[in-house]
Amino acid sequence: MKIIQRLAALLVVLLLVSFLSYLLTNLLPGNPAIDILGPSATKAGIAAVEHQLHLNRPLLVRYLDWLGAVLHGNLGRSYHTNQPVSQALAQRLPVTVELLFLSQVISLVIAIPLGVLSALRPGRKLDQMVGAGSLAFLSVPPYTLAVLFVLVFAVKLKVFPATGYVPFTQSPLPNLRDMVLPAITLALGTTAVYVRVLRAEMIATLQENFIVMARAKGLPTWYILIRHALRPSSFALVTVAGLNVGTLIGGAFLIESVFSLPGIGLLTLQSVYSHDFLVVQGVVVVVAAAYVLVNFLVDALYLVIDPRTRHAAASS
Amino acid sequence: MIDSVPESDTVSSGEPSPNDAVLCVEDLVVEFPVGRRKLHAVSGVTFQVGEGETLGIVGESGCGKSSTGRAIMQLPRPTSGKVIFEGRDLVAIGQKDLRDVRPRLQMIFQDPISSLNPRQRVSDIVGGPIDNHGLPSGVSVTKASRDDRVATFLETVGLDPASTMSRRPHEFSGGQCQRINIARALILEPRLVICDEPVSALDVSIQAQIINLLEDMKNRYGLSLLFISHDLAVVKNVSDRVAVMYLGKLVEVAGADEIYSRPMHPYTVALLAAVPEPDPDRPPSPEIGLRGDLPSPIDPPSGCRFRTRCPYVQDLCSEQEPPLVQVTPGHRVACHFPMGK
Amino acid sequence: MSIFSRYAMDHGDNRALDSAQSVWSEQGDRHHLGTGPLLVVEGLHTGFELQSRTLKAVDGVSFSLDYGKTLAVVGESGSGKTVLCRSIMGLLPRSGVRTSGRVVLAGKDLNQLSPKELHKEWGRNVSMILQDPMTSLNPTVKIGRQIAESARWHLQLDRHQARRRSIDLLESVGIPSPEAALGRYPHQLSGGLRQRVAIASALACDPLLVLADEPTTALDVTIQAQILNLLDAEQAKRRMAMILITHDLGIVAGRADETMVMYAGRVVEKAPTRKLFFSPRMPYTRGLFDSLPRIHNPSHTLLPVIPGRPPDLASLGEGCSFEPRCSSAQPRCRTEAPPLVSGEDPEHLFACWYPVAAGTSAATSPMGAVGPVSS
Ligand SMILES: Nc1ncnc2c1ncn2[C@@H]1O[C@H](COP(=O)(O)OP(=O)(O)O)[C@@H](O)[C@H]1O
Ligand SMILES: Nc1ncnc2c1ncn2[C@@H]1O[C@H](COP(=O)(O)OP(=O)(O)O)[C@@H](O)[C@H]1O
Ligand code: SF4
Ligand code: SF4
Ligand SMILES: [Mg+2]
Numbered sequence A: 001m002k003i004i005q006r007l008a009a010l011l012v013v014l015l016l017v018s019f020l021s022y023l024l025t026n027l028l029p030g031n032p033a034i035d036i037l038g039p040s041a042t043k044a045g046i047a048a049v050e051h052q053l054h055l056n057r058p059l060l061v062r063y064l065d066w067l068g069a070v071l072h073g074n075l076g077r078s079y080h081t082n083q084p085v086s087q088a089l090a091q092r093l094p095v096t097v098e099l100l101f102l103s104q105v106i107s108l109v110i111a112i113p114l115g116v117l118s119a120l121r122p123g124r125k126l127d128q129m130v131g132a133g134s135l136a137f138l139s140v141p142p143y144t145l146a147v148l149f150v151l152v153f154a155v156k157l158k159v160f161p162a163t164g165y166v167p168f169t170q171s172p173l174p175n176l177r178d179m180v181l182p183a184i185t186l187a188l189g190t191t192a193v194y195v196r197v198l199r200a201e202m203i204a205t206l207q208e209n210f211i212v213m214a215r216a217k218g219l220p221t222w223y224i225l226i227r228h229a230l231r232p233s234s235f236a237l238v239t240v241a242g243l244n245v246g247t248l249i250g251g252a253f254l255i256e257s258v259f260s261l262p263g264i265g266l267l268t269l270q271s272v273y274s275h276d277f278l279v280v281q282g283v284v285v286v287v288a289a290a291y292v293l294v295n296f297l298v299d300a301l302y303l304v305i306d307p308r309t310r311h312a313a314a315s316s
Numbered sequence B: 001m002i003d004s005v006p007e008s009d010t011v012s013s014g015e016p017s018p019n020d021a022v023l024c025v026e027d028l029v030v031e032f033p034v035g036r037r038k039l040h041a042v043s044g045v046t047f048q049v050g051e052g053e054t055l056g057i058v059g060e061s062g063c064g065k066s067s068t069g070r071a072i073m074q075l076p077r078p079t080s081g082k083v084i085f086e087g088r089d090l091v092a093i094g095q096k097d098l099r100d101v102r103p104r105l106q107m108i109f110q111d112p113i114s115s116l117n118p119r120q121r122v123s124d125i126v127g128g129p130i131d132n133h134g135l136p137s138g139v140s141v142t143k144a145s146r147d148d149r150v151a152t153f154l155e156t157v158g159l160d161p162a163s164t165m166s167r168r169p170h171e172f173s174g175g176q177c178q179r180i181n182i183a184r185a186l187i188l189e190p191r192l193v194i195c196d197e198p199v200s201a202l203d204v205s206i207q208a209q210i211i212n213l214l215e216d217m218k219n220r221y222g223l224s225l226l227f228i229s230h231d232l233a234v235v236k237n238v239s240d241r242v243a244v245m246y247l248g249k250l251v252e253v254a255g256a257d258e259i260y261s262r263p264m265h266p267y268t269v270a271l272l273a274a275v276p277e278p279d280p281d282r283p284p285s286p287e288i289g290l291r292g293d294l295p296s297p298i299d300p301p302s303g304c305r306f307r308t309r310c311p312y313v314q315d316l317c318s319e320q321e322p323p324l325v326q327v328t329p330g331h332r333v334a335c336h337f338p339m340g341k
Numbered sequence C: 001m002s003i004f005s006r007y008a009m010d011h012g013d014n015r016a017l018d019s020a021q022s023v024w025s026e027q028g029d030r031h032h033l034g035t036g037p038l039l040v041v042e043g044l045h046t047g048f049e050l051q052s053r054t055l056k057a058v059d060g061v062s063f064s065l066d067y068g069k070t071l072a073v074v075g076e077s078g079s080g081k082t083v084l085c086r087s088i089m090g091l092l093p094r095s096g097v098r099t100s101g102r103v104v105l106a107g108k109d110l111n112q113l114s115p116k117e118l119h120k121e122w123g124r125n126v127s128m129i130l131q132d133p134m135t136s137l138n139p140t141v142k143i144g145r146q147i148a149e150s151a152r153w154h155l156q157l158d159r160h161q162a163r164r165r166s167i168d169l170l171e172s173v174g175i176p177s178p179e180a181a182l183g184r185y186p187h188q189l190s191g192g193l194r195q196r197v198a199i200a201s202a203l204a205c206d207p208l209l210v211l212a213d214e215p216t217t218a219l220d221v222t223i224q225a226q227i228l229n230l231l232d233a234e235q236a237k238r239r240m241a242m243i244l245i246t247h248d249l250g251i252v253a254g255r256a257d258e259t260m261v262m263y264a265g266r267v268v269e270k271a272p273t274r275k276l277f278f279s280p281r282m283p284y285t286r287g288l289f290d291s292l293p294r295i296h297n298p299s300h301t302l303l304p305v306i307p308g309r310p311p312d313l314a315s316l317g318e319g320c321s322f323e324p325r326c327s328s329a330q331p332r333c334r335t336e337a338p339p340l341v342s343g344e345d346p347e348h349l350f351a352c353w354y355p356v357a358a359g360t361s362a363a364t365s366p367m368g369a370v371g372p373v374s375s
């Protein structure tokens, strides 16, 4: 029951988001027809292109047309390249997904041990260092960091390439080398958040009676932390990770443009400049769908983390 | 009811007739919705509390004692049944009439600290009922007469008014908070006080103080008490009569001494056997005869609700529900095969 | 005792013996080792450092407990029972806590052990049962794992052996259909069954000593009786010693060999349970007995009460901590704390300058009054 209700609510949200973004992109100053024809376009030429692209029809009608097509799986074609939007997205999507995935893996790999260890002895040296570090990363905007990293690691030290991209399927290692720096840059902000969230919840969990019990059984500390403390401490982490997806995708777009990674972000940027509305619209659909997907994943994760919710869900 | 015991000692084992009862509860039912199903917290409970009498209700946690107490207070209103107090059915009357009754019907709760508003001063907590309802005598209230009365009641419950009036609940221990609760409950001189586990959250050495205080207050103000507790020894010490509750139903009602010396319901027998006795010459019984736990009140057993744990269960028990019937004068039991019969 | 562990111990099966246990293996079953003391506690002090002063939660506790015996520790809440229990284990955090004194378990001074060595004692030779089975079991871990994990770790059981052992344990503590229960989570069981699971997990390595910290306080009377009977039976079967911590004198009678009464962090009386019940010497113990509501009291019995309330441990005076509430108090009581010593009977220790006369039974005359009746 609950799931169907949520699904319906999310559908409504998706519709609203797509409509609003349709509205916004169309209200942007500029005219795609002029972009396509160039500055020397004639009035008649513009009218012809507008007619061809249905740009002369009312906004709402265009939106409904577009929506109907989308529901049939057709996202339209780019005004500029005439490439199907879905094809453009399919080309760019793997880059962005890889960037996001890598950055979250890096984030968790760093955040979980740091959060757990600083919770183990709050107030001690490690905890203080981690606290100061995460505060520092939180207070610096990722864009600044990205530029800084490019300067330091790519331009000065030359450990990583500043820009460029090779698909993973073509040659995995160079691909990873290209992706590491952007992914780390993107990961820094979320890592700081994750560490703090996990630490706080972990400290509370470690006060629980069942932890006292586990210690009294003589189990080694690492086992207690991983087996007994981590799962009950990861609610906030999962929640924050879910809520963070929007910010994270925004961050990924920025990072892509700094490192010239041919992902969705770069595509969006180019499309917005050239008033290629249907592409922008396609991006919005993909991002919104991703958001919904992640939220479902988060809900599913709750069930994995806490068996009590699992049984409550099953019995209601 | 069909009570043939001489009425010379109303405050012993005899059941009060509905006429001289302060409170008559008839077929009280309390149900809570749980998803699409119903939780049967109280399923048709009937009893009376006589003038100046203490009726104890005892049973395991979750058997519906608090729900019964709150349903009498109409907090919230019961699903069905009658609660007759001062000749009026509280279930049937409106909020306004209910408000008129409240001063004479009070309740004391288990957790002494959380049942007090942490932001209020003691004088406002104890004087609150006066501010809401006025004085029981109907005399108009002045600041001085109110504070006077608050001080008197604080003193009677064993607190020093001068040093307590302006302090707040968190500055007091559990036992002291329970004294404050008692002062608040008594300040309008109620006729009936429902005490829901009033000593369960208190320390051993404080329990006896509060039990004695309640007895003292009862005698001083001629109160009737409905004393709810899971502790049979405590209930036995304070009650004239005891009602044993199991999974939303009364299974046995009798005089306190009678129920102790001649228990008839197998559940009462088991409860008595389980009471820990601080006497090395009476070693703990290795077998208390009770298996398992309380079944779910969402899906109570058919027939006798105790049958899943009863050592004497027979076929009839699952088919027919045993009614609560008088077996000897003043002694009611709900069992097809009562013991000692 | 499960068949497997009995086999392992009797035959010195290497798989089941870690280094801590090999000490015992020459003598066969370590539970039948000693007739002497299993646990010796000497001058145990535990203080919590508050802003300006130290809160003495356990203040000079000494006692010894023989193999297979039961010691009851009785006291009101805040008297230091839980802190005593955790100090014996060595489970308290290091920072902000000051501990001193000796805790010798089966010949090993626990305070001298390295953390690693101490971990080998925990769960293996000494284990714990807590008050509330709702919070002492991990809600996110299956019951099977929670029971078997200490045995897997200490006895190096493999998955299959651990499973067998869990089933044996669950059967032993009376869980219906144990195999199915292994895959359940704690919230799927009732309170009584949960406490049985907690007991099973405490018994998993056949410890020499179990510390049961108010194991039935959160349970109903009928369940309480079941659980106490179960603990009794398991203890006899496994010949383990037990410290039974409780605030309820009622559950001690007939279950503990010795009983120790705590007040404000100190032991104020200690004696074989019968003697303590029939002739309490310290006025506080006496007062506790007298103020218990008894099931055989007639209705409206006015209970003899101890006036006042337990003291704040952070601001204790010089003398006897019971002095403000004691009706036998004399000037000396305010200035000098009475030591825990024996009177004529060397087995019966009490801390009081002016003890109650010996032989005035508390158990049989519930009406013996101490102190003013009203408060
Ligand atoms: N507000 C409520 N909503 C749902 N169920 C309730 C509510 N209050 C009590 N219950 C249920 O009703 C039953 C009786 O509860 P209660 O009257 O509090 O028992 P007792 O006081 O005897 O322990 C229990 O199963 C309890 O879980
Ligand atoms: N971690 C702690 N920090 C400070 N004081 C504590 C701590 N744990 C317990 N105490 C204090 O120690 C005293 C004894 O507590 P405890 O052993 O839990 O009592 P009991 O188990 O007998 O009820 C209490 O006054 C309590 O407030
Ligand atoms: S009716 Fe049957 S099941 Fe119920 S208490 Fe009596 S004998 Fe037991
Ligand atoms: S030493 Fe004094 S104050 Fe303390 S218990 Fe004995 S008589 Fe009472
Ligand atoms: Mg209740």
Ligand SMILES: [Mg+2]
Pocket: C081, C082, C083, C213, C214
């Ligand atoms: Mg405790």
